[in-house]
Amino acid sequence: MTSMQPLLNRFARPVPRYTSYPTAPHFHAGVTGEDASRWIGSLSDGQKLSLYVHIPYCDRLCWFCACHTKHTLKYEPIARYLQGLRQEIESVAAMIPAGVRVSAVHWGGGSPTMLKPDDMRALMSWLRCGFDFAEDAEISVEMDPNDLEERRYKALAEIGVTRVSLGVQDFDERVQKTINRLQSFEQTRSVIDAMRALGVHSVNCDLLYGLPYQTEATLAQTVEQIISLKPDRIALFGYAHVPWMKKHQTLIPEAALPDAEARYQQMVMAGEILCRAGYRAIGIDHFALEEDTLSLAHKAGRLHRNFQGYTDDTADGLIGLGASSISQLPQGYWQNMPATGEYLRTVENGKLAVVRGIALTLEDQVRGFVIERIMCSYSFSACELRARFGSDADGVIAEARAFAAENPDICQFDTFGFRLKNEAFAFARSVAAVFDTYLGNGQGRHSQAV
Structure with missing residues (x-):
């Protein structure tokens, strides 16, 4: 081992x-x-x-x-x-x-x-x-x-x-x-x-x-x-x-x-x-x-x-x-029809081929910012998060502080905010998932994180 x-x-x-x-x-x-x-x-x-x-x-x-x-x-x-x-x-x-x-x-x-x-x-x-x-x-x-x-x-x-x-x-x-x-x-x-x-x-x-x-x-x-x-x-x-x-x-x-x-x-x-x-x-x-x-x-x-x-x-x-x-x-995401035949029939009639999407809530925006920062820099600044979202950031900051306290071997929460330790960089996807409130509430299956 x-x-x-x-x-x-x-x-x-x-x-x-x-x-x-x-x-x-x-x-x-x-x-x-x-x-x-x-x-x-x-x-x-x-x-x-x-x-x-x-x-x-x-x-x-x-x-x-x-x-x-x-x-x-x-x-x-x-x-x-x-x-x-x-x-x-x-x-x-x-x-x-x-x-x-x-x-x-x-x-x-x-x-x-x-x-x-x-x-x-x-x-x-x-x-x-x-x-x-x-x-x-x-x-x-x-x-x-x-x-x-x-x-x-x-x-x-x-x-x-x-x-x-x-x-x-x-x-x-x-x-x-x-x-x-x-x-x-x-x-x-x-x-x-x-x-x-x-x-x-x-x-x-x-x-x-x-x-x-x-x-x-x-x-x-x-x-x-x-x-x-x-x-x-x-x-x-x-x-x-x-x-x-x-x-x-x-x-x-x-x-x-x-x-x-x-x-x-x-x-x-x-x-x-x-x-x-x-x-x-x-x-x-x-x-x-x-x-x-x-x-x-x-x-x-x-x-x-x-x-x-x-x-x-x-x-x-x-x-x-x-x-x-x-x-x-900024308001959300949408996806076009995957099937080319259905896509073509729709656009040829002058319509957008949108089949699904999601409108972002304020909480989605807060969590999305945190997840993107973890994926890009293995950290996020608590001050920047509060500057962007005010008191709406407090709940996620509390979650990050609690996760760091429970997992001191891979991350820490300090005066800057939340950050992964070097040896945990490879697991950024899994750490980001901690802040994903949708995970486990749908039919999606995912690939291995490492």
Whole structure:
């Protein structure tokens, strides 16, 4: 038994990833398109928006994936989907008050790089025609290296991409075959080199630990290979095994998955390699070079967390476009219909495709702030919380003080407020869950915290 085993027994349990609060399983049908329209209309001159555009298609299905996506070898469904997306863009853009500017756009999926070059250009044209873009707006795209060739590189340059994110997961051949994600190191390097040549200023690579047949040795080799490519950011996610939600994950042999202690050791080992190579550890699963904007935001206490994970984005709200996408404004959250057919029928009739959401109460806002601070900086300031919420913060502060008194080995409450000790950083999700009053009151099931 390792010295960490007692903490793993207490805190390596299934809890949310806290990319929102309340979390998506607690969204409900009481929030409608009329609510979303009203919230959008309440934006004011000078405020900033981020846009997320979801492309829910892949030309191969990775068995580890828990995203809302579907496999297709035909382009016709994608072409029709894009026309529905155009209709939604026009409908939402018409609701945005004058003076609201877009500071960031992110294309996610699925595989946005499946789009034909002309469709990439068209999609960005629809967005720029509908919304008022800031001159320095970030344009980021998730990329599958297997999709890319010269014509797509050219289209990405023409739409003004400034940041890209490449899924890698692991370079070990046995692991790749088991998760149905074949992608060589050389292929990955060629894509990164091509994007650098196009002037892209920030490259992120996604890695996974906790995969079937993965060992510390194989993961260490993958991490060293990625470091040699010098990406600006690296996301080191724990594989979320949720076969009850994503049936294709049943194709992954559960007996080959590492247990909680092995996952923890993989995570620690990979993080140590990255930090020795000059990457700053950020939150529970991100690493960035010191000069990267994510590192700068972390050092300045400006780091935030949303449905894309950790971000330095300072926008006042996020509008999700496309099937299953989630939006966030100060009043609450809403989610579009996940089924593409239902989504298309709704947007083609000129309606918002909202299927559920949640309006935030004052208590939600207090707890959401605390949870985000724990996820971003492993702490929260009691003075800042009171400055924001007055006496409404007192109950949560009392809970934090009591939890620290009961768990002095992992956290403390002092004149600053609440903070985790270094050895407990890996368990930030589980500690954040202490302040989640919705947890256990719904049907949601979650992945392992470490």
